[in-house]
Amino acid sequence: MLLLNKIRLSFGFLCLINLYLIQAGGRLHAQEKPYFVTYSQDLEEPGNLEIETKTALGQPDVSGRFGATAMEFEYGLRAWWTSELYLDGQATGGDSTIFTGFRVENRVRPLMTEHWINPLLYVEYENISGADKTIIEVVGHDSQSALAIPNGISRKEHQHELELKLILSSNLKHWNISENFLAEKDMNHSPWEFGYALGAARPLRASASRNNCTFCAEKFIAGVEAYGGLGDTFALTMRSTSHYIAPTIGWQLPKGLRASFSPGFGLTAVTLNRIYRVGLAYEFEQVGGHFRRSGE
Amino acid sequence: MIASQINFRNLLLTLIVFATVGIALGAGISNHWAAVPQKEHDRVNPLASNPQAALAGARVYEDHCAACHKSEARGDGHKRPALRNDQLGSRTDGDLQWFIRQGDLRHGMPSWSGLPEEQRWQVIAYLRTLK
Numbered sequence: 001m002l003l004l005n006k007i008r009l010s011f012g013f014l015c016l017i018n019l020y021l022i023q024a025g026g027r028l029h030a031q032e033k034p035y036f037v038t039y040s041q042d043l044e045e046p047g048n049l050e051i052e053t054k055t056a057l058g059q060p061d062v063s064g065r066f067g068a069t070a071m072e073f074e075y076g077l078r079a080w081w082t083s084e085l086y087l088d089g090q091a092t093g094g095d096s097t098i099f100t101g102f103r104v105e106n107r108v109r110p111l112m113t114e115h116w117i118n119p120l121l122y123v124e125y126e127n128i129s130g131a132d133k134t135i136i137e138v139v140g141h142d143s144q145s146a147l148a149i150p151n152g153i154s155r156k157e158h159q160h161e162l163e164l165k166l167i168l169s170s171n172l173k174h175w176n177i178s179e180n181f182l183a184e185k186d187m188n189h190s191p192w193e194f195g196y197a198l199g200a201a202r203p204l205r206a207s208a209s210r211n212n213c214t215f216c217a218e219k220f221i222a223g224v225e226a227y228g229g230l231g232d233t234f235a236l237t238m239r240s241t242s243h244y245i246a247p248t249i250g251w252q253l254p255k256g257l258r259a260s261f262s263p264g265f266g267l268t269a270v271t272l273n274r275i276y277r278v279g280l281a282y283e284f285e286q287v288g289g290h291f292r293r294s295g296e
Numbered sequence: 297m298i299a300s301q302i303n304f305r306n307l308l309l310t311l312i313v314f315a316t317v318g319i320a321l322g323a324g325i326s327n328h329w330a331a332v333p334q335k336e337h338d339r340v341n342p343l344a345s346n347p348q349a350a351l352a353g354a355r356v357y358e359d360h361c362a363a364c365h366k367s368e369a370r371g372d373g374h375k376r377p378a379l380r381n382d383q384l385g386s387r388t389d390g391d392l393q394w395f396i397r398q399g400d401l402r403h404g405m406p407s408w409s410g411l412p413e414e415q416r417w418q419v420i421a422y423l424r425t426l427k
Contacts, residue, residue, distance in 0.1 A: 033410075045363070046404045079401040112401045114409050171409040206412035210351035218415075285363040 033176055034250025034260040036277045037136055037227045038199030040178040041118040041169035043107060044076030047288030052281035056135050058272045063148035064093030068100075068133035075287070080109040090133045096151045101128030101159075107167070116172075122165035122182075130157030135275065137163070139184045140193030140232045141241045143270035160187045174202045176223075194230035199223060201248070214254055221250040225262070228271075242271040250279075257282055329387065332394050339390030343417045344424070353422030356415045360408070369426055375404065380426040392420045 033040045036054055044050055052072040059065040068090035076082050084105045091097035105124035131154040133147055146154075162185050169178040180197040201223025209216045228243030230236060246264035253259055260279040266272050343349035357369070364376045371378030384392070396416050399407035408416065 040410070041407075042410055043406065045406050048363075076406075079399060079404050079406045109401065114398045114407050174412050176410060203412060207414035208352040208356045208418055210348050210355065212355065 032221075032250065032258060032281070033178075033199065033201045034221050034223060034248045034262070034279075035178070035197075035199045035201065035225055036246070036248065036260070036262055036279060037138075038178050038197040038225050039107065039120070039122065039165065039167045039169075039180055040176050040199065041109070041120060041167070041171070043080065043082040043109060043120075044074050045285075046076040046079050047286045048076050048283055049287040050074040050281055050283040052279060054134065054136060055278045056133065056275055057278075058133075058135075058147070058275040060144040060148040060272060062145075063150075064095060066090055066092040066133050066147065068135070070103075070134040070136055080112065082107045086136075088128060088132050088134050090131065090151075092133075092151055098129075098131060098151055098155055100132040100134075100155070101126065103128065105163075117168050117170050120167035120169065122163075122167055122180075124161075124163040124165075126159060126161040126163060128159050128161075130154040130159065132159075137182060137184070137195060137197070138227050138229050138242050138244070139182060139195035140229050141235075142195075142229050143240070143242055144266075144272045145270070147272070161185060162187065174206050176201050191233040193232045194236065195228065196230055197225065197227035199225045199248075201250075212254075219252045223248050225264075228267070239268075240270060241268070243267040244271060244275065246275075246277070248277075328395070328398075328400060329391060332391050336394040337388055337390045339388070339393060341389035341393075341417050341420050341424075343414070343421050344389065346421070349418045349421040350425045351422075353415075353418035353420070356411075356419050357422050360411065361419065364404075369423060379423050381424055382427065384423065389417075389420050389424075392423070393417065396420075 032042060050072075052074065053069055054072065055067060055069045057065070057067050068088065071087045072084055074082060074084045084107075086103040086105070088100045088102065089098060090100055103124055103126045105122060107120050107122045109118065109120050111119065130146070130149070131151045163182060164184075165180050165182045167178065167180050169176065176199070178199045182195045182197070184193045184195070201221050203218055204220045204222060205217035208218055213219070225246045225248055226244065228238065229241030230238060231241060244264040244266055246262045248260060248262035250258060250260040258279075258281040260277075260281075262277040264275040264277065266274065358367075361369070361379075365371055365379050366376070369379035377383065393413070393416055396411075396419065397407065397409045399405045401407065
């Protein structure tokens with residue numbers, strides 16, 4: 001009950017933020033794929049700032065429900081370089097609501113032209129506590145037992161991690177197909193941990209309507225994601241780790257908002273049975289232009 | 297003495313290599329239309345004769361392009377060029393389709409390969425209506 005109230009409060013807060021954003025005016029770029037874990041080749045347009053909340057709701061077998069939110073600030077520095085800041089927090093039923101840390105990441109596209117497969121390089125620094133439950137990546141031998149540790153204990157574990165990703169992505173016909181391979185290292189003498197994420201998505205209709213509409217098929221992008229751990233340098237394996245498969249749908253709402261939803265299903269005994277993800281995004285166009293001298 | 301001459305020669309060689317690569321890249325950037333493959337150059341907009349396509353293209357343009365290229369494709373007079381039909385000159389529909397898909401990442405134009413091809417043709421149909 002307490003958790004439900006906290007989630008309602010958080011949702012109300014997010015709605016207020018989004019209402020403010022709508023009043024501020026602007027548009028959304030519908031190119032975005034509805035992935036929660038997988039990265040595609042899409043980068044933020046230079047000068048644009050996107051604010052997105054990604055919320056994960058789940059319940060480990062032996063502890064209370066939780067809701068964890070990653071608030072993402074994504075800025076296009078160049079057409080080939082995007083930088084992001086994540087602020088993470090979570091609320092666990094019968095426990096507490098806490099801020100769990102931050103992440104800073106950069107994605108660059110080394111090849112300036114479009115290819116059949118487009119590589120991107122991703123570098124992230126994470127300063128988070130062991131209580132983080134956003135599950136926006138799965139690596140090593142991640143399992144649901146780590147999500148069942150009380151916040152008071154898990155938050156004492158500080159993780160300073162470096163994460164590297166190779167993102168491969170293709171736009172074929174109307175489909176986007178993306179593959180991510182990640183390696184993560186806790187700087188406190190831990191081994192490298194590995195993981196993967198795969199995604200495929202397409203708009204429900206390829207051509208645009210001539211009239212403004214909210215429920216047109218082209219406003220929806222549907223897809224599926226699969227992600228999980230690949231063990232570590234001591235045991236490179238797909239066993240004893242989490243694997244999820246998650247259908248996902250994105251909806252471009254009026255006034256520049258984008259919503260996405262994804263129910264995820266655990267595929268192994270150590271994985272959460274189900275995880276529900278909700279995303280809300282808004283893009284401020286040409287924020288960078290306010291800081292540029294005229295004529296530049 | 298000999299070592300310092302060798303070092304100087306290596307430095308000079310390195311500078312020449314970097315300068316050559318830079319000039320080559322610069323030439324490539326300034327003449328991106330020359331990079332359009334003939335097959336792409338020859339493509340014809342399949343929606344060109346469809347009046348509804350330009351209307352839909354105007355909506356797509358407003359959603360994706362107007363933030364930089366401004367309303368009715370007038371450009372900002374600086375780095376974001378106007379895209380009206382008279383400014384596009386002799387560019388074929390195929391050239392434009394190729395360029396929108398590729399982008400010009402070095403100069404701030406993102407790749408729009410994630411936008412369905414039909415919508416890119418709709419935008420081109422719209423741009424052709426702007427005199």
